[in-house]
Amino acid sequence: MRVLIVDDSAFARQYTKKFIMERYPDAEFLFAANGEQGHEMYLVEKPDYIITDLLMPGIGGQAMVDMIRLVDKGSKIIVLSSDIQRSLKEEMAQLGVLEFINKPLNDENGRVLINVLEGKSNAHSDAKRCAG
Amino acid sequence: MLTPMQKDALAEILNVNMGVSASLLSEMVNQKIILSVPVVELKQGSELNAASLKRGDLGVDKSIMTLVTFGKKFKGNALIILPQDKASILANACLGNELTYGLEEGLSNEDADVIKEICNVILNAIVGEFGNLLDVRLEYSAFEMDFSIDSLDEKRIIPPDSQVLVLYTSFFLTMSQVRGVILIVLSASSFDMLIKKIDDMLRGIDV
Amino acid sequence: MFEWMQQALEKTGIGIIITDASQNIVFWNDEMEKLSHVSKEEALNRMLSDVCPKFAESRYRGIMENAIATGQSRFCSSVLHKAFVLPKQTGEEDIRQNMKVEPILLNDKVAFAFLQISDITEQVRNERRLKEYVNELKKGYKKIKESEEAAMKMARYDALTGILNRRAFENELESAMEERKKAGKKFVLLFLDLDGFKDVNDTYGHIVGDVMLQQVAGRLRSNTRHEGRRPRDIVARIGGDEFVVALMEMRMDGDAIIVANKIVNIIRKTFFIDNNRINISASVGIAVYPDDADSVKALIDAADQAMYRIKQSGKNDISFYNPPNF
Numbered sequence: 001m002r003v004l005i006v007d008d009s010a011f012a013r014q015y016t017k018k019f020i021m022e023r024y025p026d027a028e029f030l031f032a033a034n035g036e037q038g039h040e041m042y043l044v045e046k047p048d049y050i051i052t053d054l055l056m057p058g059i060g061g062q063a064m065v066d067m068i069r070l071v072d073k074g075s076k077i078i079v080l081s082s083d084i085q086r087s088l089k090e091e092m093a094q095l096g097v098l099e100f101i102n103k104p105l106n107d108e109n110g111r112v113l114i115n116v117l118e119g120k121s122n123a124h125s126d127a128k129r130c131a132g
Numbered sequence: 133m134l135t136p137m138q139k140d141a142l143a144e145i146l147n148v149n150m151g152v153s154a155s156l157l158s159e160m161v162n163q164k165i166i167l168s169v170p171v172v173e174l175k176q177g178s179e180l181n182a183a184s185l186k187r188g189d190l191g192v193d194k195s196i197m198t199l200v201t202f203g204k205k206f207k208g209n210a211l212i213i214l215p216q217d218k219a220s221i222l223a224n225a226c227l228g229n230e231l232t233y234g235l236e237e238g239l240s241n242e243d244a245d246v247i248k249e250i251c252n253v254i255l256n257a258i259v260g261e262f263g264n265l266l267d268v269r270l271e272y273s274a275f276e277m278d279f280s281i282d283s284l285d286e287k288r289i290i291p292p293d294s295q296v297l298v299l300y301t302s303f304f305l306t307m308s309q310v311r312g313v314i315l316i317v318l319s320a321s322s323f324d325m326l327i328k329k330i331d332d333m334l335r336g337i338d339v
Numbered sequence: 340m341f342e343w344m345q346q347a348l349e350k351t352g353i354g355i356i357i358t359d360a361s362q363n364i365v366f367w368n369d370e371m372e373k374l375s376h377v378s379k380e381e382a383l384n385r386m387l388s389d390v391c392p393k394f395a396e397s398r399y400r401g402i403m404e405n406a407i408a409t410g411q412s413r414f415c416s417s418v419l420h421k422a423f424v425l426p427k428q429t430g431e432e433d434i435r436q437n438m439k440v441e442p443i444l445l446n447d448k449v450a451f452a453f454l455q456i457s458d459i460t461e462q463v464r465n466e467r468r469l470k471e472y473v474n475e476l477k478k479g480y481k482k483i484k485e486s487e488e489a490a491m492k493m494a495r496y497d498a499l500t501g502i503l504n505r506r507a508f509e510n511e512l513e514s515a516m517e518e519r520k521k522a523g524k525k526f527v528l529l530f531l532d533l534d535g536f537k538d539v540n541d542t543y544g545h546i547v548g549d550v551m552l553q554q555v556a557g558r559l560r561s562n563t564r565h566e567g568r569r570p571r572d573i574v575a576r577i578g579g580d581e582f583v584v585a586l587m588e589m590r591m592d593g594d595a596i597i598v599a600n601k602i603v604n605i606i607r608k609t610f611f612i613d614n615n616r617i618n619i620s621a622s623v624g625i626a627v628y629p630d631d632a633d634s635v636k637a638l639i640d641a642a643d644q645a646m647y648r649i650k651q652s653g654k655n656d657i658s659f660y661n662p663p664n665f
Contacts, residue, residue, distance in 0.1 A: 009140065009147065011140040011144045011334075012144050015141075015333060018336050018337050055147075055166075082149075082150075082155070083151055083154075084155045084159075085159045088155070102152075103151070104261075104265060161419065200412075223418075227418065227419075240466060240470065241462065241466055242417075242466060243418075245418055245437060248416065249419060252412070256412075256413070260409060263409075270409070270410065272409075272410055272411050
């Protein structure tokens with residue numbers, strides 16, 4: 001499994017990687033520090049999953065997700081952000097994001113992340129709840 | 133002294149806390165507000181006093197101070213300090229009227245009430261996030277607001293042996309910016325608890 | 340609860356509600372009865388959201404749940420929330436209240452929620468009135484400042500023609516002199532007297548005479564450099580029918596002659612005022628700084644004297660104080 005992690009904090013990128021590696025030791029990781037890099041990397045590398053923050057310098061996560069979803073409706077994107085506004089979650093659900101997880105990553109919401117990566121159907125629950 | 137990796141982790145933790153606060157605030161007042169944390173300093177309690185904060189470079193000459201005290205396993209005070217003249221800009225922005233100048237007549241009662249409420253929400257969010265991070269249940273004292281920062285010199289607010297995270301932050305409104313300072317005053321043992329948690333998180337990570 | 344504590348809570352003048360951790364009301368003081376028109380009997384042991392509909396809204400449900408779950412206090416301002424408790428029958432839009440929600444812990448657990456609701460309708464009304472009053476004062480002050488500025492302007496400008504008056508002209512000339520001196524450059528002062536103006540007044544009346552003066556000022560302004568181009572030429576009215584023009588950019592003495600003649604010609608052009616066709620002419624005296632004089636008074640004097648010579652010798656012409664040798 002190849003995962004692209006997009007976040008402007010080096011610590012956050014590595015922390016997320018560590019979290020996933022505990023469950024998937026063989027996973028391959030790619031990193032980007034902002035929206036533009038994330039977009040480029042996606043186009044070139046075509047990872048299986050993208051895990052992205054929203055508040056980043058440059059075009060930001062939302063614009064990046066928009067651009068990727070525009071060309072690839074099959075892309076699997078998980079948002080990991082400290083922004084908890086309902087309206088934002090709804091917007092991301094409309095964009096077709098698989099899941100919206102609140103930072104920080106802990107045992108509880110980490111389980112949600114793992115579920116998505118395992119392709120479990122519960123994965124859409126939060127996104128559906130937001131859109132509904 | 134923190135290592136670069138610890139600093140990185142601390143910065144990310146604070147960014148997340150600020151992000152949660154800002155989005156709560158945004159949702160509460162239905163306005164677009166972004167809270168930044170550009171600079172974080174770690175200072176000993178004894179190094180900080182009202183005089184040092186009153187200096188122009190912090191832009192908090194005539195200031196409003198809001199405070200919440202928390203404990204017990206994780207113990208300290210959290211404060212937001214805002215310049216009084218800019219505070220009315222912030223208060224009005226929350227109501228959807230954006231002024232671009234501060235008012236000379238000072239804060240009205242209504243503005244003060246709005247500031248009190250939004251600082252309450254922000255501090256609750258920041259401290260609450262720390263509680264979640266460290267997985268401890270916190271107890272809170274009542275929320276205080278003061279129209280000067282002179283009481284900062286009282287040992288009860290910044291004990292000399294405490295460790296203080298000084299966050300120079302800005303509220304980004306649609307047309308203007310209000311700078312303020314957030315102080316997270318932690319007892320020595322509570323600071324150690326935080327660092328221990330950070331070290332835990334850093335285990336197995338090469339940044 | 341001790342009887343005396345209960346009495347104490349009744350005397351605060353603030354609406355006090357205490358609920359248990361499930362938000363059932365266990366205390367409801369007299370002030371709450373006043374604010375809500377709901378009696379203690381009706382309120383006790385009922386859900387807060389049933390007795391006060393506002394608390395059924397998700398935002399306030401959230402605030403209560405957060406206080407009980409986390410132990411955090413919350414202040415809610417009247418500005419953002421308006422009011423929390425309204426009398427049953429009337430739904431008064433003007434009521435304003437602040438609210439504090441605080442937890443009460445027993446054995447380290449939140450056992451009760453303590454709500455304090457202060458009615459500040461009067462204060463808000465008064466503050467609004469004060470604010471309006473302050474705004475009115477500000478408007479009045481602005482008007483005063485504006486008329487002060489207008490008065491100051493009048494002190495600088497001639498009321499009839501709108502160009503500089505004598506005093507303002509002398510000031511400007513002073514600065515211009517300093518500037519030209521520093522730049523090591525010359526400039527020229529033209530002193531204009533209108534020939535036959537008195538006759539115009541006598542024949543056509545003062546109103547026509549005034550309009551003519553305005554038009555003369557206009558013609559002078561149109562033919563000199565001002566606004567935006569530095570250094571500016573200065574045009575002023577310093578007497579009944581006397582005008583001065585200071586020309587700043589004189590490259591050669593010859594330039595002064597050209598401009599002075601141009602001015603004589605434009606004054607000679609017919610004036611059409613009130614269906615009358617009127618012609619006058621001008622006598623123009625020319626003085627050069629620093630050649631002819633190096634102070635404001637002296638320079639004006641010199642130009643005046645040169646003008647006088649022309650007046651004596653036939654008018655409608657120009658004259659140098661010190662005729663240049665070509």
